[in-house]
Amino acid sequence: MTQTEPQTHAAESATPVVAAVPRINITMFCSTQVTSATMKQVVIDRRMARAHVDIREGSIMAAAQAYSQATTPDVLVLETEGHRDQVLSELSQLAQVCDPSTKVILIGHVNDVILYRELIRQGLSEYLVAPVHQLQVIDAISSLFNEPGADPIGRIVAFIGAKGGVGSSTIAHNVATLASGEYQVDTIVTDLDLAFGTAGLNFNQDPAHGIAEAIASSDRIDQTMLERLLTKCNDRLNLLSAPAQVEKSLGIEDDTLEPIIDAIRSSAPLIILDIPNLWTVWSKQLLMGADDVIITSTPDLASLRNTKNIFDFLTAARPNDKAPLVVLNQVGVQKRPEIPVAEFSKAIGVEPTVVIPFDAHVFGTAATNGQMLAEVGPKSKAAEQVAVLGQLLIGKNPDVPQTKGGSALAKLFPMLRKK
Ligand SMILES: Nc1ncnc2c1ncn2[C@@H]1O[C@H](COP(=O)(O)OP(=O)(O)O)[C@@H](O)[C@H]1O
Numbered sequence: 001m002t003q004t005e006p007q008t009h010a011a012e013s014a015t016p017v018v019a020a021v022p023r024i025n026i027t028m029f030c031s032t033q034v035t036s037a038t039m040k041q042v043v044i045d046r047r048m049a050r051a052h053v054d055i056r057e058g059s060i061m062a063a064a065q066a067y068s069q070a071t072t073p074d075v076l077v078l079e080t081e082g083h084r085d086q087v088l089s090e091l092s093q094l095a096q097v098c099d100p101s102t103k104v105i106l107i108g109h110v111n112d113v114i115l116y117r118e119l120i121r122q123g124l125s126e127y128l129v130a131p132v133h134q135l136q137v138i139d140a141i142s143s144l145f146n147e148p149g150a151d152p153i154g155r156i157v158a159f160i161g162a163k164g165g166v167g168s169s170t171i172a173h174n175v176a177t178l179a180s181g182e183y184q185v186d187t188i189v190t191d192l193d194l195a196f197g198t199a200g201l202n203f204n205q206d207p208a209h210g211i212a213e214a215i216a217s218s219d220r221i222d223q224t225m226l227e228r229l230l231t232k233c234n235d236r237l238n239l240l241s242a243p244a245q246v247e248k249s250l251g252i253e254d255d256t257l258e259p260i261i262d263a264i265r266s267s268a269p270l271i272i273l274d275i276p277n278l279w280t281v282w283s284k285q286l287l288m289g290a291d292d293v294i295i296t297s298t299p300d301l302a303s304l305r306n307t308k309n310i311f312d313f314l315t316a317a318r319p320n321d322k323a324p325l326v327v328l329n330q331v332g333v334q335k336r337p338e339i340p341v342a343e344f345s346k347a348i349g350v351e352p353t354v355v356i357p358f359d360a361h362v363f364g365t366a367a368t369n370g371q372m373l374a375e376v377g378p379k380s381k382a383a384e385q386v387a388v389l390g391q392l393l394i395g396k397n398p399d400v401p402q403t404k405g406g407s408a409l410a411k412l413f414p415m416l417r418k419k
């Protein structure tokens with residue numbers, strides 16, 4: 001059985017991407033409290049939101065007994081504390097009741113290469129050595145559904161403003177330009193501000209209705225259709241733009257975006273989501289499902305409150321993910337009373353990743369001409385701060401080991417991932 005590493009474009013991304021697990025049934029049999037506790041962390045992870053998971057006590061024999069009458073789920077995760085002979089004998093009993101299409105992942109307590117080889121030879125999907133980390137388990141499960149040669153899994157970076165007009169879209173578009181230019185990463189910008197989106201203007205592109213058509217055909221969207229809906233900005237930068245029309249009020253149903261995001265995710269290694277300042281089921285879902293979230297804020301009380309609320313919500317709801325990054329923008333407007341950066345940081349409990357000054361000339365020229373900040377003011381503080389953000393998000397991160405041809409995650413969890 002061949003295993004593929006999830007494709008993370010490790011050379012380009014700072015954090016490993018573990019794909020979401022599809023709509024499948026998973027049953028886990030845990031024989032130790034430690035593994036059982038880890039599995040509870042697995043279940044609450046955003047990447048597992050589509051799967052149905054059942055956690056039970058016991059080991060291989062408990063599973064064999066349970067399934068002597070019932071049908072086996074899509075994936076069985078079993079913990080065993082047994083040694084080689086016991087494990088092999090118990091698994092052969094399970095095999096008699098296990099549906100051939102069920103994929104089995106075993107968590108063992110012995111680091112035994114001979115056992116591992118024998119298990120894989122017998123068709124076991126994966127053997128992990130305890131103690132396991134929650135992301136390692138999710139990675140093992142999601143890898144089962146990414147066949148060799150499967151489409152890459154793009155990294156999703158979601159931008160949202162703490163209120164309207166704070167500069168979230170401008171910063172998102174500038175980061176996308178850096179990614180596609182300086183870092184040579186194929187990037188798709190998706191403008192989700194249907195009526196008022198500015199991506200078309202900022203990239204100086206003719207209006208296209210990419211996202212509106214995608215939403216209208218969301219039940220049958222695939223990569224071929226998506227390709228047709230994208231507007232090409234440069235060799236590596238594509239835009240799924242908003243219609244920016246007010247004649248029709250386009251609603252987004254709760255689950256409409258899921259197949260669209262899946263299709264986009266299979267089409268490019270980096271997806272920049274430009275999410276409007278809205279708190280709806282779909283905007284929340286997009287933020288929940290993103291690999292990185294950037295909240296752009298301004299130094300005023302309403303922004304501060306909203307940033308704290310969004311930050312706290314996402315940090316609690318995404319326990320296995322990095323906390324959102326905060327960008328403090330439009331700082332230092334003349335004669336305007338502002339919340340000082342130190343006080344702002346203290347109140348939200350985190351330092352802004354970058355602080356961008358108010359710069360009417362650079363931002364105004366960029367917006368009016370449909371240009372990027374680095375073109376208009378290459379030496380400006382704003383361009384410099386956006387570059388810092390881009391480096392953090394897309395550049396190589398020395399803390400994350402980069403592997404040749406393998407995912408960063410494989411390096412972090414070097415167990416018996418590869419034959
Ligand atoms: N630091 C800044 N200094 C001056 N103008 C800015 C700054 N950041 C953003 N702007 C301007 O503010 C306006 C709103 O920006 P936009 O990116 O559309 O905000 P959002 O997406 O948060 O609603 C734009 O005209 C933009 O050029």
Ligand SMILES: [Mg+2]
Pocket residue numbers: 168169170193198275276277
């Ligand atoms: Mg916007």
